[in-house]
Amino acid sequence: MSTRVEIPQQVAPVKAAHARGRSWRGSIDTLRALGRFTRRKPLGAIGAVIVVALLVMAVFAEQIAPYGYDESIRGARMQSPSATYWLGTDNLSRDIWSRIVYGARVSITIGFATVGMAVALATTVGVSSGYFGGIYDLIVQRVVDAWLSFPALVIVLSVMAVLGPGLLNVALSLAIIIAAINSRVIRGATIAIAHGTYVEAARAVGCGHARIIMRHILPNVVATIIILATIGLGTAILAESALSFLGFGVPPPYPAWGAMLSGSGRTYMFRAPWMAIWPGVAISLAVFGFNMLGDALRDVLDPRLRGSGSVR
């Protein structure tokens, strides 16, 4: 005897129609929410467009860029911007637009790697410090204090001297700094939540620390973490460009926007100013996009965080 439940033939199309209706309604709701966000936060919407464009450039660099990032074009040394070479060419006859498109990949990779590591570290430190408090909090906060007393770029350069150049090392050194700043904000949010009556109630019914943190604290600090991560992406891209400019970033010939501004970008800047202009425009636009989006998300998700700002 079979236990399979047969769906009557006429029910299946009705179910499918319901599902289609739900999916249509879902799409319309999403579009409406996007429209509301655009009306309420036009600058945030501009930021979102820039961020999406940047992500598309990073993912589809091979399809978007007309030339390879290290491809020398015969007879096209230091050509000014034109219909053929949109942003001009550099001293090694490479197309600057193509290099900027590939450079987005470096910025996005380092940005996300940095923020991923920073968020994991900041959440661990911030939540545990805010939740457990006492002598543990005191010691952790003094270490964070000490870490924050160092100028970010100074300590990042010192860490890079220890780790050596490279994509992962850049992300790691930046993550340590961003995590220290973010852990403070997450700790503050955790303290506010840890004193809530529902946390007290959970404790009263015998929930352990791990359960309280996972089920009650973490879901309530997620909004704070999303905002910090978005703003942190802009900060990481800016800091990475500074490190690349100083020669501590991704080694050549892979194009990093900051590195494009140093070296030959500076040597030939008077003869071919476009070599120094466009990489800077790309950095500024990318950071502007993430900052705008982060600001708008903060206003929508958690206005209490206004003023926590970004780091430089």
Added chain:
Amino acid sequence: MLRRYLAKRLLVAIPSLLIASLIVFTLPRLIPGDVVVLMLAEKAYAKDLDELRAKLGLDRPLPVQYVEWLGRVARGDLGESLWTKRPVLEEIGQRLPITFELAMFGLFFALLIAIPVGLIAAARQDTIQDYVARSAAILGLSVPGFWLATLLIVLPAIWWGWRPVTGFVEFSRDPVGHVTQLLLPALILGIATGAALMRLTRGMLLEVLRQDYVRTAWAKGLTERVIVMKHGLRNAIIPVVTLLGTQLPQVIGGTVIIETVFGLPGMSRFLFDAINQRDYPVIQGVNLVVVSLIVVINLTIDALYAVLDPRIRY
């Protein structure tokens, strides 16, 4: 009361400073492999590894090394540069005034931008002036200082044939030339900090302008200028002063790039060169001096905060 508060702040600052010194001490020792081999690879400093290891005290246990190093630091001995062979403290002493001057000028420009723009943005909330000011602030936070510096060198040279002075002019030789050469680098340094301070000034001022006493001032028929300047700005400025302290590490961090781009022989450039040459005593020394200065300045700002606002009782 103020003295008690400051003593308490000092007590909190001392452990932070000690932990910072531990970070400064530990960083070069985290290098994979043997630091002495690396030093010898960079520059022949001693005849053999053991001699250099003994000279640097690296043959003793780490806690002993740390206590000995701290003892030497307390006596003002930060060691000797591996490259110039001169005492690190002496080298820092020569370069610190340039970085300090640059940072102070930078903060001055930051305030010069932040307060008037923040004031206009708050007084004209949600108008075109406000939107322009807020967008400009985010743009100021987004534009990299080294790019702005490059543009300010390249564009005037192309358009008007004007280039900023290269080579450092000492104050004792030409005071006007000395100050003039720092203006452009300081302006670039101040833009990002100015943007952050502007956002805070606007936010604080908006909060103050919604207070009851401000409504009373409007009801009394006072002019907008008096209300904003006398009742608003005076009360909104205090958190801005506090934020100056938190911005200081970032301003000093920014001097690394500005000194490199403009060729200023300051402490940050000295650190940058030391990192490139792996001159560990210099890296340790500069980091320690910078972090100590920041802690002391933040303590001073805390005291200033209490003096500025007599309502604050600790």
